[in-house]
Amino acid sequence: MYIWPAMKSLRYLNKFIFKYKFKMFWGVVFIALSNWLSIFPAQIFRNVLDAILESVDLINLFKGSSSEDIVKNLFISSAIWFAVGLFAFAIARGIFVFFMRQTIIMVSRYIEYDLKNEIYAQYQRLDISFYKNNNTGDIMNRISEDVSNVRMYLGPAIMYFINIVILFILVVITMLNINVELSMYVLLPLPVLTILVYLVSRKMTKLSGEVQDQLSTIYNTTQESFAGIRVIKAYTKEKSTVKHFNEEAELYKEKALKLAMADSMFNPLIFLLPVFSTILTVFVGGMEVIKGNITYGNIAEFVIYINLLTWPVASLGWITSLTQKAIASQKRINQFLNEVPKIQNNSSEPFHMEGSIEFRNVSFTYPESGIKALQNVSFIVPNKTSLAIMGKTGAGKSTIAQLLTRMYDPDSGEILIDGKNIKNINLHDLRKQTGIVPQEVFLFSDTIEGNIAFGSFSGGELSSAEKELVKKAAEEADIHNNIMSFPNQYETIVGERGITLSGGQKQRVSIARGLLKDPKILIFDDCLSAVDTETEEKILNNLKNATAGKSTVIISHRVSSVKNCKQIIVLDHGVIVERGNHEELMKHKGFYFELYEQQLSEDEK
Template sequence: MKELRHVNKYFSKYKWRLLIGLLITILAKFLALKIPQIVGDSLNIVEDYQDGTVTNLEDVKHQLLINVLLIIGVAILSGFFTFLMRQTIIVTSRLIEFDLKNEIYQQYQRLSLNFYKKNRTGDLMNRISEDVSKVRMYVGPAVMYSINMIVLLVVGFTQMMSIDVKLTMYTLIPFPLLSISIFVLSKVIHKRSTIVQQYLSKLTTFNQEFFSGINVVKSYGIEASIIKDFDKIADESKEKNIHLQKANALFFPLMVFLIGISNLLVLYVGGQLYIENEIQIGTIIEFMLYVNILTWPVAVVGWVTSMVQQAEASQARINEFLQQVPEIQNTNTSSTELKGNVTFKDVTFTYDDTNITALKNINISVKSGETIAILGKTGSGKSTIIELISRLYDTKIGTILLDDTPIREANLDAVRSQIGFVPQDPFLFSETIEDNIKFGKQDATEEEIIAAAKNADVHKNIIDFPNGYKTVLGERGVTLSGGQKQRVSIARAIIKKPKILIFDDCLSAVDTETEEKILSNLERISKNITTFIISHRISSAKNADKIIVLDQGKIIQQGTHNQLIAIEGYYKDLYDQQLLEKEI
């Protein structure tokens, strides 16, 4: 139960709801346990009449009628309070489920980019859905049935003890065996539940990757291979589930067996006591009813134990991520207003997941409003520079300054809110085109949205769609072409009117003519905005105030376009190559 301590704060939050549910449960079960007593009294009245103790038949009929009405009334009231019990406890479990999902989601948002490189999306989804559902079963049904069980056992056995101690003690004989069985099976179920949840995560992750890469699967015609891999994981998951259910399946037969023994003991011992005139026939029937009423709460011990063990395993997986400390910490809560000056001082950066040193002793000084182009081969460290500016990672060697302030000391949220970032692989949400552009500025007007789209040279494409800006995109923007996705992503960044604009090779999917239009518009709207352009094309970089060429994490060239084409090196070679391609 150590892992489940995490949800105690939610029990405290909803303590009054749970307390009301507890009181209602006690009342409902107390009423339910009155029925055997009334039935026993009714049978005793009939027995007294047959023995001649009571001679007035009308009195007997009258009392039996009253008892029948009492049974009906008590059953109705018990049912009503049981309904209220579910409305309080089960609804509370849904509220706790909602709060726990929000807590996990907020933690996911706080965690750094490096965390997502180390964990699969399917596993993250499984923990916030399936694992939380398992925990809900603990805070809802498990709590409710546990209260039921405790109330019924305490009130029921108290009532039985008050009637006949000897008969009650014989009835309790099977319960030590029950306790030992539950203890042994609980340990087995906990271990197997953990394994089942792990395999469920594997299955979810596999499916998520398959659906995301469906184009590749169909293009390469590897459906049969994927199905084979899926079947293998699914079969393993099935075997682990069967292994778990074999342990769960032992509970109910064991419960029925033990309850059957209790019934036999009641009949045998009760019959002996009746023969010896120590009890009446109604007492035996009353005990039989008590034992059968207590069948469910005793039988549910196994089910509740299984739910608790599964919840424990799931909460352990949830806690694993909740206890993760974000690598990127916001140490400043005061407002940070950027001007746009960016400085790298002796920055060296190594990715800890791959141990690749992406940047080596980088020194860059960018003034507010300048446009900087960064070129280089694949893997030269271009994207790493802009990831450090956005503080998606923290460097351990060297210093990055924003307006002469170390980036670690600036307000993280304020810094990111003043940066417009267009990634190399644009991500669009399954919303309308309008909403995707407004993602950069939630309160943007229609005029601002259209202006941003025009500057990104995507307005004409949008209005050609039947629903225009209200067109709903497919997952990851699959409705649009690669170039259109890049341009919508650019519109989303520039509508923000940030202090720093970052374009990470985001014009690779557009033709040269469209690129020229977009760059011309960007040059006009970004006059007072510090702009970083990552590109493989000279056409994207030639108008920059400064061009930096990287190779294997080091700056090998820097200067203006005219300066760099005048000297031998990577930039001039690339310029000559692309000029020749254009002529051809």
């Protein structure tokens, strides 16, 4: 068991244990008290047994004489004392066991809570590239599976370990005091029990890990089929989806059965081994009684001690395997907590944005895919003006938006806002004052109002002034009328638990969210793609007022969306190939001109 060197990964938990040191201390005291009390019944039992044997001798001696009743009564009264004593100790011990669990197990729950919060805060701190490099299941495991393994160590493992140590010391001292030779024989089989239980637990841990993995595969398969149910039905793939699920479930069943098998072997093992100790007690103990070294009662007392020790000694193997699991989990947690976000906030100074943007020779390659998304891109957006970005799909348009909000940092070149490199701008203020309406709309399982207000107000119930602002933003995004036609209007729940909005409705809720935030720089990433040209026109008109006094970046595939922008750039494979305003680009007769001609004729059709 190479457990000790590996224990150092658990050192991280010391700070939590220290935090709850008083509770822990009392926990240990209660463990000691409850164990101490568990020794006494065995001694009472020995005394009673010896008393019975003596009484039997006495009764036989006084048979028929007048004293027979006195002797019988003596016996009965000592039996009553035995009952009362046993009962009292059981109750007292029960009380201490209750407090032991109430302290140690509670501490483990407190630490679990602290650790989960710490991990969740780290989730939020880490940047986009971390999420691109790790899959959801793995990330989820840190906060669920791994924390629960660590809790099992902090609670049950530590509690039973201290329990065993104290009990062992108490019982062994008591046994040695009675008879050294007998104690040695009786204790001999116990280490074998520990090792066997450890081996079985280790096997079970491995199997239960496999069961867990298969379970998460099933979970992922199921979840994906729910998310993609429309595609599955449209392509009539229900049958093969069911077949696929069956295969995964079959695998799960096989693994679970193996685990059940190992589990079934566990208990018989624990019942079997103490039998050796008991047999040895009777044999060796009998000899000692004959020699006159101990009494009959001592044999009974020893049998009780063996039973007292069996479970704890067996659980030592279980504790070892729990601890190993916790070590592996805590190692992963430590690694995760030590993960440093690539995007660092380099300034704590407050930053008040005006809104001018400059890209200076910016090049960027996605680290995950090695795709060169931008090459030597330079442009200037003066304060309170608009920039349009056009270009074929995959040209690098959204990448510009990502870099501007510092989801990634460029490989070379500089991005400046108000003449200051964004790397040196307080990250919180940068993101607070830039608004992005992303290409892929995401709505939370919340009310429409909550979704629009997301990121603008600090949460909780909105004031009536805030509600008014939400409504205004919804009007500007031309979604207010739609919302009013829903049964619960602004209180309508959307997302997974609620009603399904159409693609265009979602985009407009998302636009309203961006407008409400009222940032200095507003980026619209292809967010009118799902609305018809008439609605688009309406929204663009509204936006003119809403975005007055802001710098705007409009990414679009439609000439109609961008033709009024002060400056238009066309990207191709990450390179700017055309730039100018509408008239200039029309004269240039390049990509923009062709797109215009094509879309004009489509509209005329």
